[in-house]
Amino acid sequence: MSQRSTAVRLPRRSPVDGLRRRRLSFAEVLAQSVSALAPTAAMVVVPSIVLVEAGAGTLPAFVAATALVLLIGWCLTQFGRRMAAVGGTYSYTAKGLGPVGALVGGWALLVGYATVAMAALVGAALYLAGLLGLEPTPPVVALLGGAVGLLATAFAVRGIRLSARVALVLEVVSVALVVAVLGALLVLAPRTPGSAAPVVDAPLHWGGLAVGTVLGVTAFMGFESAAVLGVEARRPLVAVPRAVLWTPAVAGVLVFGAAVAQVVLLRAAPIDVLTSPVPVAELADRNGLVPLRRLLDLGIAASFFACVTGSTNALGRVLFSMAREEVLPRTLGRTHRRFDTPHRALAAVLPAVVGVPVLALALGARPRGVLVGALTVSAAGYVVAYVLACLAVPLFLRRIGELTPLPLAGGLVAGAAGLAVLTAAVAGAARGDGAVTAAVTVAALAPGVAWALWLRWRAPERLRSVGVYDQATVSSVLPGTVPAEPPR
C-alpha cells in the first residue's frame, strides 16, 4: 500500500462544542449513571414487587435481569468505545439504524428520562413530606415537587460537575443508610415463618420468573446515561464504556443483596407487610425502629433527588444534541456562557418535568399512583431505546467494516431479549389492571414514530445531520497530518 492521497478534511470545531470539555473524572461520570438509576429506590422498592410475582424465583429473576442489562450495556460499549456522544443511545442508534430509527429511539429515550424524572420528583416530594411530618395530599406533594424540580434544574444548569458530585455523595449516603437499616432488621427479625411465607416461598414457575425478570430489569433503568457525557468526560472513550458496564454490575450486586435480605425478612413477616408500598419501612415501624424509618425515608428522598438531577442532565443533553442537528429549534442547542451547560434545553425540560405530575395531582390522581405510573412508562421508553440501540450494533459495525461474530450475536440476542421483556410487560399490563398505564405508555411513545415519519416525509433535509457527536477536529490529530475543511 502506498501513501494514499486522501480527501479527508477535518472541521475546526466540533458540532457539539460549547460544553465544558474533558473535565469530569471517572467517578463523576459514574455518578451520572448511578444517580439516574437511583439504586436506593431500586433496592428498597423493587425486590418486594418481584417477590409477590415470582416467589421462590425472585433471586433467579434478579440474576437474569442483571445478566440481560449487562449484555445491553456491553452492546452500548461497542458504540461508546468508538464515538463520544452527547445524545446517549439516541446518537448511537443513528449510526446503525439511520435517522428514522434514531428518532424513534430518541423519542423513547426522552420519554424514559422525562418520566423517570417525574416519578423521582413525586417520590422525593412524598418522602420529604413524610420526613417533615406533612400529610402527603396532592397540593403538598405538588408544592414540594416544584421546589425539588427547581433545585435540581439549578444544579444541572450550574454545571454537571457540581450535580454529579452532589449526586455521588447523596447516593453513597443513602445506599449506606439502606444497608444499615436492612442489617438492623436482619438482626431483629424473628426466625419463625410469618403469614407472608407461602408467597415468599411460592414454587418457582416459568411465568413468575419471566414477570419477575421484567420487573427486575426496571431496577436498572438509566444505567446508560453516562453516554451523554462524551464531551465533558476526561478520556470519554474509556470512561463512558466503563461507567456503562460498572453501573449495572455494582447495582446488580446491591439489588441482589437487598433482595436476599428482603426474602429473609419478609418470610418472617405478616402478609400485609409484604403488600404495603414499602415493606422495609413498614417492618422498621413495626419493630419500633421509628428513627430508623426516618433515616430510610431520608435516604430514599436523597436518592430520588439525585435521580431528578441525573435524569434532567441526560434529558437536557439529548435535546441539546437534537437541536445541534436542527431536528429541534436551534435555540435549545445554545450553551451558558459561564457554566458551559445546555441551559436552554435544561430550562425547557423543567416545565414538563414539574408540570405533568403537578397537573396529574391537580386532576385528583393519588401521588403514589403518579409515581408508579410514571415509572412504568419510563421503563417502556428505556427498553424501546435500548432495543433499538442493540439492534443498531451489528449494522453500525458492518458499516464501518469492523463487524465480528461476538458483537453480531450480542446485539441480536440483547435486542431480542429486550423485545421479549417489552412484550411480556405489555401483555402482563393488558391482562392485569394496568390497562390505563398501557394506554398511557402507547400514547407517550407513539408520537416519536409519527414525528420521525413526518420529518422523513416533509422535511428530509432536517434529518441529514442526525447522529452528531464529538467528532475529530483539526486540533485532535497530529498537527499537519490532516488538512482543515475550508471555512464556510
Added chain:
Amino acid sequence: MTPAIDRGLTGRQPKAVQSALAILETVARVGAGVTAKEVAEELGLPPATTYRLLNLLVGEEYLVRLPDLHGFALGRKAARLTGATGAAPVCTAAREVVADLRGRVRCGVHLVLCTPSTLHCADVDPDHPLQAPELVERHLHASAPGKLLLAEQDDWQDVLGPTRLHRLTDRTVVRPADLDGELGETRRRGWAVQGGQVHADLSCAAVPVRSPAGALVAALVFTVRGVDPAAPAAHAVPAADFARRLGPLLG
C-alpha cells in the same frame, strides 16, 4: 489502597504491545483515513484483535477516528512521542529579525519555539539572559509563552495536568479556575502576559509568531524587572510587526 502487584509482562501481553506499536506505525505510514480492515490485512493480525487494539489506542488518544468513524489518523498525543528534542535550529534570517527588535527596545527579548505541547528557549537575549530557561519551558501555567501555548489548546489539561500547577512565587496561578480565566483573557487579547509568577521580581509578555497557515510556531518574549505586567505589555503591540516578519521564517 492495596499496592499494585508487579507480575511483569505475562502471557500474550508482549505480543499485544508489539502489535499496538505495529498498528501505530501502520497508521503513520499509510496515512490518515486508513481503515481497521486495511490495518488488519497489512499486519496479518486477526480482525477482532486489531479492532480491540485500535479501540484501545483511540481511547488513549494516540489515534483518532475520523468523522466517518471507519478511518483512523494519528492523534495529537502522538506528538509527545517525539518530544521537543527535534526542534530545528533557528535560521539566520530569523535571528536577524530578533536582533533588530533587540536594538529598538530596552528590555530582554527572547525567541521561544513552540511545538503543539512544548516550549524551547531557542534564542535567549545575550544582554539580558533568562534567569532559568528551564522554568519557562516546564511551568507552562506560570510563564507568558506557556500561557500562550495553553491558550492555544481546546483544553489545557491535555498538555498540563491540573495537579501540575506548582507554586513558584506568591503570585503564581495555582487554581485551575484562575488559570481558565487568564487563558480566556489571553485568547481575547491575542498575546500573554504575567507579573512575578515565575520569579518574584520579573514580569514578561509573549507575542505569538504564527506560520502562514495560522499555527503557533514561536513566541517573542519580553522580560522586564518588577511585578507590574503593564511594563512588558507595552512592548507587545509594537512587536506584532516583528512577529509577522518571523512567521514565514519559522512556520
